[in-house]
Amino acid sequence: MNGNLLAEHDNLKGTTDSRLQISVGAGQDVYVMVAAAGPGGIPADPLTPGTGKRVLTEGAYDLTIATGGATDSDHFSVDLKAGDVLGASAAGRATRVVIHDPAGREVFGSSQDFSFLYAENSPMPAGGNAVADFVAPKDGRYTVGVENGDGRYDVTVEAYRPGSELNPRPDVLTIFLDFDGARVNTRIYDPSGGNRDLSPLKKFLPGWGLTAADENAVIDGVVATVRENVEKDLAAKGTNKRFAVKVLNSRDHADPWGKPNVSRVVVGGSIAESGIQTVGIAQSIDAGNFGKEETSLVLLDILSAPSAQTGTSLNRYITPASDKIAFIGRAIGNITAHEAGHMSGSWHQDQFNALDAIMDQGGNPKGMFGVGPDAIGGTADDVDVDFHEDVLNPGEGFTGIEDSLNRTAWAYTRGAN
Structure with missing residues (x-):
């Protein structure tokens, strides 16, 4: 017993039950912890009592622990x-x-x-x-x-073979970044949803102390970050020699949404408008990118909330020393690339290990936003967060090492002639 986390698991599909299976070596002692979901769960030091945050829920539960015989x-x-x-x-x-x-x-x-x-x-x-x-x-x-x-x-x-590679002509898939607000049928995320009107990016600028005059600079930062993560890095580092993707945006290009081979990320809207309790959500996790016309959301209400309300607010990391606009553009761009990564087939990676990666699960905003050791966004020590080969998130029931860079790179292949 060294206090190392071996594995964890949250809810099974359609229930609040959990099921965890691990292999235990001969003579190895392991300990099982049961806790409520959320930030109060795992102690900071499992070997030291009292290092957990707080009790979230109390009450009776059933726990079954069994060891396998012959398998x-x-x-x-x-x-x-x-x-x-x-x-x-x-x-x-x-x-x-x-x-x-x-x-x-x-x-x-x-x-x-x-x-x-x-x-x-x-x-x-x-x-x-x-x-x-x-x-x-x-x-x-x-x-x-x-x-x-x-x-x-x-x-x-x-x-x-990847879905894009099966196109009958040399098409190039498009990711459209929509900053103008959009009507989205949220039933693609939640069966109880419906058509929802999402506000544009500009509505949320005052939350960061910005004005309409700053909108173009923020959009520049988001677009540049997505293009660096998706267009440039995957072309330079991936193994797909026929990699091709177009990243367009609502400010600079006509809206192509609704055409074949166009997926979009709507950057705007709020939880109240969408009915979706999150910052970002993708329509699917699509290895091979067979669903080439999908929608993801990056909601901006939590990201622009006062710093005292939530640790996920960008304002938590902004000080007078910050290049505020550069930080906001890069952080939103990272989340946007994360949702595009889901649509092109990558699952969540471990957000609490030493490597900050684009596909890290939520819960470590400092890592996703690229905040450096000084804990201030928009300074010289900020981190360039990219697609990486990293451990799959242990809390979601998968194991192994996921190469999100190449999973994403092979999702965007120029169609055959």
């Missing part, structure tokens, strides 16, 4: 080409599916079915006890393992 583990080799999109689903007595790369590293492990987050027209296998998806960054022999069961099982393993 079966089968592994199958799969030869993949760079960009191949692999899906696997296990049913029957198997309860875990895991993918390893040619070096033997675990690159995706799952004991759950989160395929309801796939794009509506994704061809990936779904259903059963465990579903996994993966995009191969390079050619090689990968393995799919079926684990944690004893008895008969069914496993489905399928591979596809």
Whole structure:
């Protein structure tokens, strides 16, 4: 017992129950903690009593802890080409599916079915006890393992080329950044939703002490950050030699929304207007980018709230030493790139480890905003947050190392002639 977090899990689909499965080595002592969701959960130092924040809820609950007896583990080799999109689903007595790369590293492990987050027209296998998806960054022999069961099982393993690569002509996918406000049917995020009118970016400028005269500079910062993260970095660092994407925006370009191969990120609106309790949300998590006409939101009410109201406000990190506009543009741009990353297939990564990455889950705003060691945004030590290879978020039930840079890069491939 060293106080290291091995794994955690929140709600299962459709319930408030949790299920966590881990492998424990012989002679290893592990401890199980049960807590309410939210910021009061894990103690800062699990070896020191009293280092938790506070109790959120109290009451009776049921806890079942079981150790597995004899379990079966089968592994199958799969030869993949760079960009191949692999899906696997296990049913029957198997309860875990895991993918390893040619070096033997675990690159995706799952004991759950989160395929309801796939794009509506994704061809990936779904259903059963465990579903996994993966995009191969390079050619090689990968393995799919079926684990944690004893008895008969069914496993489905399928591979596809990226959705954009299947276009019948050399089209280039577009990401449209809409700063003008928009009407969005929020049923794509919540079945109880409907058409909602979202306010434009300019409505939220006073919350940061800015005026209408500052709008263009903020938009410049957002657009430059998205283009750096999505256009430039993925072209320079990814393995997709046919990578191509266009990043357009509502100030400088005619609105292409509604045309084929155009997804949009609406940068504006509030929780009250949208009915969505978050800062950002994507329509899907779409490995291979088969849903090429989707909508994501980056809501601005929390980001522009007074610093005393929420730790997620950008105002928490703004002082007289800040280049305020540069910081606001970059922070919003990072969140915008994060939601585009979901639409192009990446899951959340660990937001509390040493590496700040674009696909980090919410909960560590300082990391997502690129605030440097001085804890002030818009200063010389600010961090350039990018797509990275990093550990999948342990709180969402997946395991392994996700290469979000190449998952995103292979989502944007120039169509075949």
